[in-house]
Amino acid sequence: MITLKHLLPRGIYGRAALILVLPIVIIQLVVSMAFIQRHYEGVTRQMTGGVAIDLAYLLQEFGAGSSAEEARARADAIGGPLQITVTFPPGPFAPVDDSVAILDFSGRAIVETLHAEIPEMRAADVSGDDRTVRTRIATPFGDIQADIARRRMSATNPHQLLVLMVLTSVLMTVISFFFLRRQLRPIAKLAEAAEAFGRGERIAYRPRGALEVRAAGRAFVEMRDRIERQIEQRMLMLSGVSHDLRTPLTRMRLALSLMPEDEDSRDLQADVIQMERLVDEFLAFVRGDATEGEEDCDPAAIATEVIQAARRGGGTVADLVVTGVSRRAKLRVQGVHRALENLLGNALRHGSMAQISLSFSPHTLVFAVEDNGPGIPESEREKAVQPFTRLGSARDPNQGGGVGLGLSITADIAASHGGALWLGTGRDLGGLRAEMRLRR
Incomplete structure (x- = not known):
């Protein structure tokens, strides 16, 4: 159902233009109806009143004749100088009833004034295309027809004033929109810079515009600088932590490899491998993709690469299913690759078969990973996305030594896009269906 909300513009330029244009249009209508129409109706009544005086004088002379022929002669003699055409008896086009067009407001004023000023008036017709007012008036010798040019009784339509008013309004609207656009452009630039920073890109931005917009721009720049310093410090810390943790683990693996192989050494080696996996997963979660920029890529190629890697590892993965028109997109390639690996790894751990599908739409890009495993109950799905969350043994995302960060990392990557x-629940395989919906 289409409502008024759906018809209104959604962008700031469209809404600002609506706020600017709508009052002007309303003012135009109010002025046209309340001022112009009333003004010209008043002028019409005054002009018609003057013509009514001429008609009254003509009727007086017509009635003073001793016979119908003399009355006609008197009317012809007076009607010529007064620009009134008298027909006696009335012709075939003489009006029988009043006739006024529906939207002819000044014509209605003419008819009302003639009836008010001339009691003998029987009918008046102002609907003709020849701009002539035809009247039927009663006299002692019978009805007569008096035709008067409408230009003597009605003010000229205010076309020039209306055209001038419309042109002036259009000109002022264009000028106002130009200045309004200059005021809104800094807000659009601020939104563009904020959106780009959210994608990991840094574009040049300098606060401009009104004082409030400048204040918001300076606050954004300061916030961006603080976040970048924190990211840089975190990366430096992670580099040190990674080095400090991996070095002793490497020494431990080397020492264990030199020890005689027995059950204890194999258990110790498994523990070291698990510790390395835990360290890698913690670092991947903390590092995220804040420093990775978007690049133009083929989403189908990323999904195909992940499928081939899983097959090389012994997993059973169906061929990629693509719906919609395949096209390139700007994505964080490493982040999307890591997210698909996490989803596909979970699917193969908890099911014997998995499938990746890719759906293209005008505004979104959806990667879907489905398995034939037990799935996740609907009541626990929101909890499963939270970091460091372990579910029940039927569907444990930490199976194999994980710490419950795979889905959380994937959710962060999707949010960064x-x-x-x-x-x-999967539609084809019946297990869990995880959809990573990205904005294009």
């Missing part, structure tokens, strides 16, 4: 991670 302006999208979200959705968990549901």
